[in-house]
Amino acid sequence: MAKIPQRSPDVDTVVLASGVSPVSPAPVGARRPRGRPRKTHAELDEGNRRHLIIEGAARLFRAKGFAAASTRDIAAAAGMHGGSPFYHFESKNALLYVVMQEGMAQAARSQQAALDRMPADAPARERLRTLIRNHFEVLLGPGSDFIPVMLYEWRSLNDGQREGISKLTGAYEAQWMPTLRALHQGGSLAADPRTARLFIFGALNWSVQWFSPRGPASLDNLTTQALALFTGEA
Amino acid sequence: MAKIPQRSPDVDTVVLASGVSPVSPAPVGARRPRGRPRKTHAELDEGNRRHLIIEGAARLFRAKGFAAASTRDIAAAAGMHGGSPFYHFESKNALLYVVMQEGMAQAARSQQAALDRMPADAPARERLRTLIRNHFEVLLGPGSDFIPVMLYEWRSLNDGQREGISKLTGAYEAQWMPTLRALHQGGSLAADPRTARLFIFGALNWSVQWFSPRGPASLDNLTTQALALFTGEA
DNA sequence: CCTACCGATCGGTAGG
DNA sequence: CCTACCGATCGGTAGG
Numbered sequence A, B: 001m002a003k004i005p006q007r008s009p010d011v012d013t014v015v016l017a018s019g020v021s022p023v024s025p026a027p028v029g030a031r032r033p034r035g036r037p038r039k040t041h042a043e044l045d046e047g048n049r050r051h052l053i054i055e056g057a058a059r060l061f062r063a064k065g066f067a068a069a070s071t072r073d074i075a076a077a078a079g080m081h082g083g084s085p086f087y088h089f090e091s092k093n094a095l096l097y098v099v100m101q102e103g104m105a106q107a108a109r110s111q112q113a114a115l116d117r118m119p120a121d122a123p124a125r126e127r128l129r130t131l132i133r134n135h136f137e138v139l140l141g142p143g144s145d146f147i148p149v150m151l152y153e154w155r156s157l158n159d160g161q162r163e164g165i166s167k168l169t170g171a172y173e174a175q176w177m178p179t180l181r182a183l184h185q186g187g188s189l190a191a192d193p194r195t196a197r198l199f200i201f202g203a204l205n206w207s208v209q210w211f212s213p214r215g216p217a218s219l220d221n222l223t224t225q226a227l228a229l230f231t232g233e234a
Numbered sequence C, D: 001c002c003t004a005c006c007g008a009t010c011g012g013t014a015g016g
Helices: A041-064 A071-077 A092-116 A124-140 A146-152 A159-174 A177-185 A193-205 A219-231 B041-064 B071-077 B092-116 B124-140 B146-152 B159-174 B177-185 B193-205 B219-231
Strands: none
Touching: A041 A071, A041 A092, A041 A146, A071 A092, A092 A124, A092 A146, A092 A159, A124 A146, A124 A177, A124 A193, A124 A219, A177 A193, A193 A219, A193 B193, A193 B219, A219 B193, A219 B219, B041 B071, B041 B092, B041 B146, B071 B092, B092 B124, B092 B146, B092 B159, B124 B146, B124 B177, B124 B193, B124 B219, B177 B193, B193 B219
16 A cells, blocks of 8 residues: 655644544653754654554555454554554544544645646636546545545544544535536536535545446546536537 | 335345345245135234344444444344344344345336336436436435445445345446437437446435435435536536 | 453354 | 353553
8 A cells, every 4th residue: 555645743633633642742841952853763663653553544444344444453454463553542433533634634735736736727627627636546546545434434433523524524625616616607517516516526436436446447537537427528 | 214115025035045034935835725825913023023123224234334233233123132133134244135135126116117107208318317316216215224225335245245236236227328328429428328327326326425304405406406417407 | 562351242042 | 032141352451
């Protein structure tokens, strides 16, 4: 599985503090040694192994479902013994939340970067193509277990967690709306934009159920077909 | 929860025999009493309670997921004690399979009836409207836990079970193809019909994630919007 | 992070 | 279909 780019202190705190980070922050007024902070061997190692747990959890939650994937399986996937994930995460549920958080943070970064690469005067249709193409990458590209877990394990979150993830997905989806509204006003998107967004995300998200990277269609092909379906001629 | 119309001996044998029916068939050459077969009190009761298990299982599998819904919960939902579902079903997994089978058999019957009600010369766009509207009913209408379970618990089936359900879904989906091909040839469906089918089912199936019967949109509204999105002007 | 363990729960069964 | 039970597994913890 491809690695998700790692910016640990950031990724884990994108949303509200949620009690999932077992590493206590340095006391506010604490005296710090001067010079470049040197991580000890143990600290470096800790971040890596923590992330190994997250990656293994994403893979197993996706393959078996949250309830059916045991914390022992996840520990083994990270090369640890049975109870050790609980040194890094206070509960199995908190681990699920971190997987979803990290997946959405990465998806949002990827989408923002794709939009930033576009010329400011790009036509709405090309913006939609870019959004669709990036979304396929997020869903189906290498290392793409995080977002499918988010899509299919929503019911395993508690209310507070749902609220946290909703903020991330809400922001992600909001970036589609100006484009959809422009297409609607230009006459190439017949449905009303709000409902169109729901259907379009459904059409794309569902691809995790049937897409095979060894099948005939590339992500570029799929993007062209989806664009054609939603906006008429491609 | 609305009852699924009950045609027990049919529903359970639509697909290949799968070892899920605990009621042994009458021996082939057995001597039968003449006249209308009278069911005993016990037999009638048995069918009803069996079906109560199936309905409770559908509801709980949907709400909690297959792995997280316990057979004890299901037993309680049917007014039984802990181990009693295993009198009717050899395993929890067999119960899941029956839920999916029954859901798909009902969906197929509903779709067939909707198509049969159409005039033979109905335009392709009206056929698609009918198919979409019926699919929403199947997904979101009263008593609609069975198909969502099928959609979201695929990974909990074993290979033989997947094959069995695939036959049902394959037949269901195949009924959309002539209509999609006609629209494609007529120029009102821009994507290629095979890929369009995958995206369209995704768009519709995803609605189980966001639709609320207490929300503003009716199933008729949604049908109009979906038709507009896929084929241009409604 | 490992070792050893706990209480709870689970799917499933025997015997009636 | 109930009663009483079994072995297995699970999330999580104490103590080092």
